[in-house]
Amino acid sequence: MPVAPLPTQAPRPATAPAAPSAGRRRLRLSLSAKQAAFGIAILLPTLAVLAIFRFLPMIEAFYLSLTAYDLVHPPKFVGLANFVSLAQDPLFLKSARVSLTYVLFSVVPVLPLSLGLAVLFNRSLFIKNVLRSAVFMPVVMPAVVMAVVWTFMYQQDGVINTLLGWLGIDPIPWLRSSSSALWAVILIGIWRATPYYMVIFLAGLQAIPADYYDAAEIDGAGDWAKFWHITLPLLKPTTLLVIVMNVIVAMKVFAVPLIMTGGGPADSTRVLPLFIYQTAFEFFDMGRAAAMSVFLFVGVMLFSFIQVRMFTRGDEQR
Amino acid sequence: MNHWKISRTVSSLVAAAMLTLFTGGAATAADTPANFPKGNVTIEIWWHEYGPFTAYVKELIQAYKSVRPNVTVNPVVTSSGDINQKLTVALATGTGPDIMDQDASFYELYYAKGVLEPLNLEVFGAKSYDEVLARYTPGGLAAGTFGGKIYALPYQGNSMSLFLSNKAFEAAGLSPVKDAPRTWNDMIALGPKLKKVQGNRTVQKAFDFPYHSPRWEMQMFQPLVEQFGGKLLSDDGKTAYLNSPEAVKALTLWRDVTKATGDPKTTMNTPSNPNQDFIDGRTAMWVTGPWATSQIRQSQLKDGFTVVSYPQVDPAKPHTIVYGWMWGVNKAKPEANKIVAWDFIRFMLSKPEEWLAKAAFVQPVKGVSETPVAKSFPFFDVHMRDVATASWYIRSEFTNEIGQAVGRAIERTVYDGVDPKASLDQAQAEIDKVLKK
Numbered sequence: 205m206p207v208a209p210l211p212t213q214a215p216r217p218a219t220a221p222a223a224p225s226a227g228r229r230r231l232r233l234s235l236s237a238k239q240a241a242f243g244i245a246i247l248l249p250t251l252a253v254l255a256i257f258r259f260l261p262m263i264e265a266f267y268l269s270l271t272a273y274d275l276v277h278p279p280k281f282v283g284l285a286n287f288v289s290l291a292q293d294p295l296f297l298k299s300a301r302v303s304l305t306y307v308l309f310s311v312v313p314v315l316p317l318s319l320g321l322a323v324l325f326n327r328s329l330f331i332k333n334v335l336r337s338a339v340f341m342p343v344v345m346p347a348v349v350m351a352v353v354w355t356f357m358y359q360q361d362g363v364i365n366t367l368l369g370w371l372g373i374d375p376i377p378w379l380r381s382s383s384s385a386l387w388a389v390i391l392i393g394i395w396r397a398t399p400y401y402m403v404i405f406l407a408g409l410q411a412i413p414a415d416y417y418d419a420a421e422i423d424g425a426g427d428w429a430k431f432w433h434i435t436l437p438l439l440k441p442t443t444l445l446v447i448v449m450n451v452i453v454a455m456k457v458f459a460v461p462l463i464m465t466g467g468g469p470a471d472s473t474r475v476l477p478l479f480i481y482q483t484a485f486e487f488f489d490m491g492r493a494a495a496m497s498v499f500l501f502v503g504v505m506l507f508s509f510i511q512v513r514m515f516t517r518g519d520e521q522r
Numbered sequence: 523m524n525h526w527k528i529s530r531t532v533s534s535l536v537a538a539a540m541l542t543l544f545t546g547g548a549a550t551a552a553d554t555p556a557n558f559p560k561g562n563v564t565i566e567i568w569w570h571e572y573g574p575f576t577a578y579v580k581e582l583i584q585a586y587k588s589v590r591p592n593v594t595v596n597p598v599v600t601s602s603g604d605i606n607q608k609l610t611v612a613l614a615t616g617t618g619p620d621i622m623d624q625d626a627s628f629y630e631l632y633y634a635k636g637v638l639e640p641l642n643l644e645v646f647g648a649k650s651y652d653e654v655l656a657r658y659t660p661g662g663l664a665a666g667t668f669g670g671k672i673y674a675l676p677y678q679g680n681s682m683s684l685f686l687s688n689k690a691f692e693a694a695g696l697s698p699v700k701d702a703p704r705t706w707n708d709m710i711a712l713g714p715k716l717k718k719v720q721g722n723r724t725v726q727k728a729f730d731f732p733y734h735s736p737r738w739e740m741q742m743f744q745p746l747v748e749q750f751g752g753k754l755l756s757d758d759g760k761t762a763y764l765n766s767p768e769a770v771k772a773l774t775l776w777r778d779v780t781k782a783t784g785d786p787k788t789t790m791n792t793p794s795n796p797n798q799d800f801i802d803g804r805t806a807m808w809v810t811g812p813w814a815t816s817q818i819r820q821s822q823l824k825d826g827f828t829v830v831s832y833p834q835v836d837p838a839k840p841h842t843i844v845y846g847w848m849w850g851v852n853k854a855k856p857e858a859n860k861i862v863a864w865d866f867i868r869f870m871l872s873k874p875e876e877w878l879a880k881a882a883f884v885q886p887v888k889g890v891s892e893t894p895v896a897k898s899f900p901f902f903d904v905h906m907r908d909v910a911t912a913s914w915y916i917r918s919e920f921t922n923e924i925g926q927a928v929g930r931a932i933e934r935t936v937y938d939g940v941d942p943k944a945s946l947d948q949a950q951a952e953i954d955k956v957l958k959k
Contacts, residue, residue, distance in 0.1 A: 275614035276635035295952065360723060360788035374722045377787030380733070382937050466735065470933040485607035486922045487956075488631070 262501075268494035275488050286495035296496065298471055299479040303500075305386060306475055307454040310393035314450055315443070317398045322405035323431070343400045351463035354392050355379065358464075379465055382472035389461050389473050393454060401446045408442030409435065444515040448508050455504050476500050555644045558865065559858040564594040565866065568609065569623035570602040570847070574816065578880040582870050589869065593862050613637050618852050620863040626665035626676060626846045630759065630917040633668045639851040641672040642864040662886030665914045666848050674848035675871055678883035680811030681908035682741060682843050683901070684833060685818065688826040690716055690726065690806035698828040706775055706833050709807070713782030716806040724785035729807040730799065731780060733936075734791040736929030741915060742809065743928055745843045746772035748913060749835040754928075759918040762953045764928065765946035773942035775835070777935050783807075786936050811845075812905045813882045819900075829901035832908050844886075844912035884909070923956045 233241065269286055271279035290296045325336055342350065357363050358378035365375040378388040416434050425433070458477040461467060467474030467482070474482075476496060484493035569579060576599055583595045598619065600608055606628065612618040613632075624632070632638050641654065648654045651672050655663055666674030684703070691698040694715045703709045709729055716728035732738035747754055752768025755761070763769060780786060784805075790798045800808035801821040809832065818827055832842040849870070851863040871877075874885040875893040884890065884905060896902045918924060931949035934940040 274635065275610055276637060293955070359790060380787040380789070380937065382933070468736075468929070468933055469733070469937045470930050482922075482926075485610065486926075487920070488610060 265494045265497050265501075268491055269498045271491045271494075273490040273494075275484075275490055279491065282491065286492050287499075290492070290495055290499065295471070296479065299474050299476050300499075302386060302472065302474055303455060303476040306390055306393065306457060307451055309387075310390045310397065310454050310457075311447065311450045313394050314397045314401055315446065317394065318401035318446065319405050319439075319443075321398065321402040322409055323435075325402070325406060326409045339402065340399045342396045342398075345396075347396075347459040348463060350392065350396065351460045354388075354460075355464050358388055380469060382468075382470045385465050385469060385473045389457075389464060392460055392464075393457060397450060397453065401450060404446055404449075405439065405442060408439045412438045440515060444511065447511055451507050451511070452504055455500060455507075555642075555861065555865065557644065557861060559862060560592065561858075562592050562594070563858050563862045564596060565620035565855075565859050565862050566596045566598060567621040567623075567863075567866070568598045568600060568605065568612075568619040570605045571599050572602070572813075572881070574881045575883070578877070579870070581880075586866055586869050590862075590865070593866070595866060613852065613854075616854060618854065620852055620855050620859045621867060622850050622852060623677075623847055624674075624850065626674070626679075626848050627915045627917055627921040629666055629674045629848060629850060630668070631919045631921065632850065633673055634919045637853055638673040639853040639855075639860050639863075641675070642861060645861060645864040646868055657888060659886045659888055659909070661844075661912075661914070665846070665917055666850070674850040675867060676846045676848045676886060677871060677877060678813065678881075679844050679846040679886035679909065680813060680884065681905045681912060682745070682809050682811055682832055682845075683904055683908045684830050685800060685808050685810055685814070686828045686830065687800065687803065687806050687823060688828055689823070690803070691828075694806075702828065702830040703807070703833055704831070704837050706779055706835060709779055709833050710782040712807075713779075717783060717785075724788055726803065727785050727788075727799070727805045728783035729779065730784040730786065730789065730805050731776060731932075731936075732791065732796060732809075733786050733789060733933070734796055736925045738796060739929040739932050740925040741843055741845060743772060743776065743932065744913070744916060745832065745841050746775060746835075748841040749839070755916050755918055755924070759920075760957060762924060762950065762957060764924075764931070764953055765943065765950040769946055770943045773932065773935055773946060776932060777942060780936055812884055812899070812902070815900055816882045825900070829904045831904055840911040842908040842912040843915060844909055845915040846886075920953070920956050924953055927952045927956075 268279060270281060270283060272282045272285075273279035321339060325332060325339075329335065359365070360375050360377070364378070368374075368376065376384055379385050412435065416438075417430055420430050420434060456477055457475055458481065461473045461475055461478050462481070465473040467478050477500070480493045480496045480500070483489050483496065567579075567583075569575070580597060583597060586593065586595060605624065609618060609622055609624060613622075613635075618637075629638070641651070643649065643651070643654070646654055651667070651670060654672055655667070662676070662679060663672055666672055666676065686698045686702060688698045691701065696712075696715060701712070703712055713728045716726070717724065718726035731742050744754055747766075747769050750768035750771045752763060752766045752772070754763055754769065756763070788804075790802065790804065792798065797808065797810055797814050797817060799805040800810070801818060801823060803822070819825060831840070834840050849867045851860055851867070853860075855863070871885065871887075874887045874890045875895040877883045877885055878890065878893070878899060879895045882899075886909065890896055891902065891906055915921075916924060927949040930952075931942075931945040934945040934948070935942050
């Protein structure tokens with residue numbers, strides 16, 4: 205017995221309805237447009253927060269960099285005078301040099317160290333989770349606490365000099381010498397950053413399909429060949445992320461030198477963010493501080509751009 | 523009661539009466555200024571954290587409520603390291619307190635920026651600023667007086683004197699009284715006797731200059747320059763003399779004293795614990811203020827310390843330093859709040875002997891030395907003697923920049939072996955740029 209098909213649409217009215225008035229006309233959107241609108245709607249609160257607390261202050265900083273502003277009187281427009289004066293200021297140039305040294309020597313060692321640890325923890329290892337947690341501890345420790353603890357460790361009678369003493373090495377005035385203070389601060393940066401980027405590398409390693417390694421093994425590839433020809437190339441996006449993030453974080457280092465050395469001795473650890481802070485809130489020269497911030501911002505952008513270009517050039521050529 | 527006891531009691535009463543008179547006395551309903559607001563007023567006071575000080579100010583807030591029930595005083599306590607920034611930003615954004623507490627050296631800057639309200643003479647029962655100035659020791663209000671008007675009142679004006687560890691002296695076969703140094707040459711001579719080195723480690727410094735903050739470095743450097751007959755800043759604050767021959771001599775002396783007595787590469791002192799090495803027995807001699815007395819007495823040193831005058835280049839021409847913290851009133855506040863603010867400041871400062879007893883702060887008010895509290899305070903006479911020969915810590919719109927430039931110069935010479943003249947030439951060049959602004 206034939207079964208009447210179920211209606212898939214509402215029956216059309218016998219007569220066509222009158223055209224809706226302009227006020228009640230409903231906008232017909234495609235599915236993708238609806239999805240986009242929904243996406244924008246849920247992003248809006250976050251964007252608003254970002255705009256108010258991130259972008260507006262940034263724009264304000266750009267404006268202030270063109271002014272003389274002592275925090276008390278209204279800002280006075282001075283054009284590019286702050287930038288010209290910074291270019292001739294040996295204290296600023298020294299601070300920029302200190303920052304670049306910090307970035308270079310804290311970022312470069314972190315790469316092999318964090319990747320090495322990630323490779324290690326990616327293998328089956330006895331009490332792997334306990335070790336992972338232990339290695340990750342520096343990341344969760346507040347910077348202030350860490351700085352205070354390391355200050356004690358660096359003292360003449362601290363744990364580091366005691367260990368060196370057992371090896372017959374004279375105590376090093378870690379934080380009390382302009383030739384060693386920056387290295388002491390860099391060491392902490394490495395110690396803190398390594399486990400963080402290890403986790404990122406670990407995630408990258410676990411995303412590499414095992415098939416590649418299996419195929420390479422069938423072809424007779426050894427551990428080193430597999431690492432060099434499979435792991436490293438496939439970790440390229442992760443490596444880019446690690447470098448860019450690490451450079452940005454290192455450029456902004458502030459709490460550790462502030463607490464441990466205050467920028468001394470003799471300015472040897474006065475990184476740019478610390479100098480910006482001092483210029484703004486100790487010398488009350490907000491315009492100049494804003495100009496330094498713009499310089500730092502442009503520097504970070506430039507670094508990131510160069511790194512992204514370097515890493516993506518090969519891919520584009522392919 | 524014998525004659526001595528009677529005369530002592532009488533002199534203490536006279537001193538107390540003088541103090542009450544000099545400081546304007548505690549507020550009472552009877553001495554309420556005519557323009558004192560009758561409605562409810564709420565004021566806010568900010569001060570820097572220091573345990574005994576905070577406890578005492580909170581006590582004063584409670585006491586003031588019973589005298590002025592229509593006034594509410596809201597306290598905000600912040601760390602000494604942060605108060606400068608917080609205050610400046612708050613003043614800039616119009617959210618500052620009615621009463622501010624700030625290091626005396628910053629008031630010049632605040633005055634220059636026009637954020638200070640001058641002292642209300644009616645509240646203090648005075649006809650002129652000179653009348654108020656006369657209540658204080660000579661120069662006692664110098665750091666808060668600008669253009670003939672008083673803008674800030676100190677609740678502490680600290681001398682810097684030399685504290686000796688009796689234990690360290692006795693262990694070296696020395697007497698902290700008879701062998702106490704009077705000159706910097708005496709300090710250099712004492713160095714080898716009090717400095718203890720084990721292998722390559724200095725386990726006890728004879729003396730150490732401070733290196734934990736540029737501010738403290740400046741605090742020690744300024745009197746050295748003045749002892750050589752120089753000064754760091756012109757009276758109008760517009761010219762710096764950081765590389766003058768006297769300043770070069772001062773830095774050379776600093777370096778030489780350090781070589782003989784100290785080891786700047788080892789210290790546990792921090793801005794919040796500047797006396798740590800002395801308290802822990804790592805330094806036999808240390809320059810600090812009377813406020814450190816209670817901290818030292820509570821440490822393992824207990825009463826085992828002696829205080830002598832700040833060492834001199836020439837004891838016949840003594841020069842020391844005084845620094846302190848002061849209360850000021852925010853000009854941007856409503857008139858009623860400003861009257862109440864000055865009234866509360868007067869109330870707070872009305873009992874200098876209590877400040878000494880409860881916070882170990884010395885107010886530079888006439889008559890303090892005669893109070894029973896002062897007489898029982900350890901080595902109070904030494905502190906007052908050093909105050910009598912002191913200049914205030916440099917006051918300039920650019921105090922921070924100058925302090926940092928001097929601190930850097932000292933560190934270049936002490937840590938990196940840079941010649942004192944070259945190091946100070948660099949500091950001078952840095953400050954010349956700042957002063958030209």
